[in-house]
Amino acid sequence: MINIRSLDDRTFEELMSEALAQIPLYTSEWTNFNASDPGITVLENLTAFEILQQNRIDQITPAIRYKLLKLVGFREEKGRCARVLLSPENLKQAVEIYGNQKFYLGDLCFETNKALQLMPRKIKKIFSICGKNREKKEFSFLADREVSIPTYVFGQSPACGDAVYFLTDGLGEAEEELIFYFTVADRYNRNPFEQKGKVRFAQLKWECYCDGGFREMKVKDGTGCFLVSGEVRMRIPAPVSVYSANGEEGYVIRATLTKAEYDIRPKLISVDGFLFEAWQKETMSACYTYQKMSSVTVRSDLVDSGYFTVFCKEEKGASYRRYEPATISDGEGRYYDVVQTEPGKLQISFNRKKYRFGPEKLKAPIKVLLYSEQVMRQYSLGEVLGYDRQSITLPLQNIVPETFCILAVRTNEEGEEICDFVRPGYQDKDALVYHLYEKEGRIEIESAGLFIGARLYMGTCSVTAGPEGNIRKGSRLRTKEPADVTFYNPEAGTEGRFRESLKELEERFLKDLQKPYTAVTASDYEKLVMQTPELCIHKVKAYMSESGNVVRIAVKPGTDERFPRLSDIYRKTIKDYLEDKRLLTTKIEIMSPQYVPIDVHGTIYVKSQYEHGRRDIEEAIHRTLDYLDSEKNFGDRIKFDDLFHEIQMLDCVEFIYDLRMNPQKPGLARVEELDILPAEDCLCYVGRLYLEIGTHRK
Numbered sequence: 001m002i003n004i005r006s007l008d009d010r011t012f013e014e015l016m017s018e019a020l021a022q023i024p025l026y027t028s029e030w031t032n033f034n035a036s037d038p039g040i041t042v043l044e045n046l047t048a049f050e051i052l053q054q055n056r057i058d059q060i061t062p063a064i065r066y067k068l069l070k071l072v073g074f075r076e077e078k079g080r081c082a083r084v085l086l087s088p089e090n091l092k093q094a095v096e097i098y099g100n101q102k103f104y105l106g107d108l109c110f111e112t113n114k115a116l117q118l119m120p121r122k123i124k125k126i127f128s129i130c131g132k133n134r135e136k137k138e139f140s141f142l143a144d145r146e147v148s149i150p151t152y153v154f155g156q157s158p159a160c161g162d163a164v165y166f167l168t169d170g171l172g173e174a175e176e177e178l179i180f181y182f183t184v185a186d187r188y189n190r191n192p193f194e195q196k197g198k199v200r201f202a203q204l205k206w207e208c209y210c211d212g213g214f215r216e217m218k219v220k221d222g223t224g225c226f227l228v229s230g231e232v233r234m235r236i237p238a239p240v241s242v243y244s245a246n247g248e249e250g251y252v253i254r255a256t257l258t259k260a261e262y263d264i265r266p267k268l269i270s271v272d273g274f275l276f277e278a279w280q281k282e283t284m285s286a287c288y289t290y291q292k293m294s295s296v297t298v299r300s301d302l303v304d305s306g307y308f309t310v311f312c313k314e315e316k317g318a319s320y321r322r323y324e325p326a327t328i329s330d331g332e333g334r335y336y337d338v339v340q341t342e343p344g345k346l347q348i349s350f351n352r353k354k355y356r357f358g359p360e361k362l363k364a365p366i367k368v369l370l371y372s373e374q375v376m377r378q379y380s381l382g383e384v385l386g387y388d389r390q391s392i393t394l395p396l397q398n399i400v401p402e403t404f405c406i407l408a409v410r411t412n413e414e415g416e417e418i419c420d421f422v423r424p425g426y427q428d429k430d431a432l433v434y435h436l437y438e439k440e441g442r443i444e445i446e447s448a449g450l451f452i453g454a455r456l457y458m459g460t461c462s463v464t465a466g467p468e469g470n471i472r473k474g475s476r477l478r479t480k481e482p483a484d485v486t487f488y489n490p491e492a493g494t495e496g497r498f499r500e501s502l503k504e505l506e507e508r509f510l511k512d513l514q515k516p517y518t519a520v521t522a523s524d525y526e527k528l529v530m531q532t533p534e535l536c537i538h539k540v541k542a543y544m545s546e547s548g549n550v551v552r553i554a555v556k557p558g559t560d561e562r563f564p565r566l567s568d569i570y571r572k573t574i575k576d577y578l579e580d581k582r583l584l585t586t587k588i589e590i591m592s593p594q595y596v597p598i599d600v601h602g603t604i605y606v607k608s609q610y611e612h613g614r615r616d617i618e619e620a621i622h623r624t625l626d627y628l629d630s631e632k633n634f635g636d637r638i639k640f641d642d643l644f645h646e647i648q649m650l651d652c653v654e655f656i657y658d659l660r661m662n663p664q665k666p667g668l669a670r671v672e673e674l675d676i677l678p679a680e681d682c683l684c685y686v687g688r689l690y691l692e693i694g695t696h697r698k
Contacts (some may be wrong), residue, residue, distance in 0.1 A: 082496025
């Protein structure tokens, strides 16, 4: 599919010449090859038909390519709106946020998906109680956005029972969900977790103070017990109480270690609490659904545009009917009364006694459709004509598929207008079935059903900027109400993208072909170990054992230690990850690094005007011999010429009189023609330096 041989690469004349040349192989009686011969005419027609067939076979449409990729398990990734977490600043009183409320960063729009109430809550103090002596330490600066001081919240030696307390001036009601975001000092490249909430190195118990003491909360921990930056979502189990102990008073959340075998000690940079979610999209038209009631309240930024339509369902299983705003002169009919009580708020009421018609007691009998001015100008899409694959262009592009539907208006047998809200891909007998091409902004009708002749209008629709919504952290967004409050995002926007194109899908497929899933070569083992879930791996070297069918893999973890060794957790995790990827008869041994110091002896003359000659020379030696922090890998040869050249090229060096290297552990590294050749599982570093630095005088 990727490299397809073209069949349509020969001309008609070439095919005819080949066919004429083969005639004598089949019969000697056919001797007239002129164009007047009926046999030649038949042959010319067949050759022309072959040309047409080859041309058709070569036309592999995008639909076919998508299906071929689907056969090998590759589907295009759907588009997604970027998501951010927001924290209100300067909030002085409770504020109601309604669904689809807009927050702006320049021209970029973010919206909430549901209504919520923001309370003026904040973290007052952060402190820990750790160690055998239950020592208390305060880290309140972690909640200050103007300060960035990485801090070991569990100390230098985390242990079970160590706890961090978050003292606040309020928490919320029972069953309310809280979202906190923790920024961790990501000094090492940790691989993603396989399962969120399950961490090999540690476990945290999250509690809040309620009547009678601390109660455990249901928590989704995206930080891996403070190993990576992420959010923690917790649900309050019961009504909270004021905590008064350890010289503190307020509402408290506590995180206590129940398992502490960290490979890297947790180091927090900041803590942001009481966040809420917003998505990068802009609603251009929205539909709000209500249950049976005589009056409904609509809250939306779109209310101020003034374009809205009301629909009611009067019978079970029936379509919606359009209602009109009532005037003083109106009698009986499908009417409603409307009042805009304040900006962004509508009050719509129905009076069945006065107008005879109204919504019935059904599921979702009332719909209010609101349009922006941009959509209202082009909201009519045309008519369903009934032919196959009818394509209709929409007035918007980069549509969010989950938010889209069209309004289909048709006439029933009584000659009355009925209205249906139809979503893309909906399948049912006699339904209007269509596909949405959200990026280019069009729909294609697959089946018209009973909707031939129906007039189509824009229903609900939101648009997105895709990857542009992945804004960097630390931005401040604004909304219309309250105008004096800003909203800070402690985390960068994530997952914003458009639907994957065919070209991008094919490129991902080709890249996946190069990804090892079975370990055969040394390179396969090394790549697989480097991507072991949850671990921090700095260096890997795979090599065959001299005896037996054994692959040995030397692994250096990326941890705080200068000379880290492999823990039992690392060994087991790596071995379990490789178990189903190794060849059946191959055994695997996971090796800890061997560290070999290299001594350097030398007599070097420097130029007289340089005061820091020794310092520069020692730095050059460290750059060449240090395997711990450089790109050099296990067993890499240390070339004497490289060290000599590195020192000789320094501006301060006049000339090198004498230079030698010697390993301190000859059993792990040997000298070979002035070079150092370490063992396969060895990493070198600078040992003792015996340098005589002189000034050459002519």
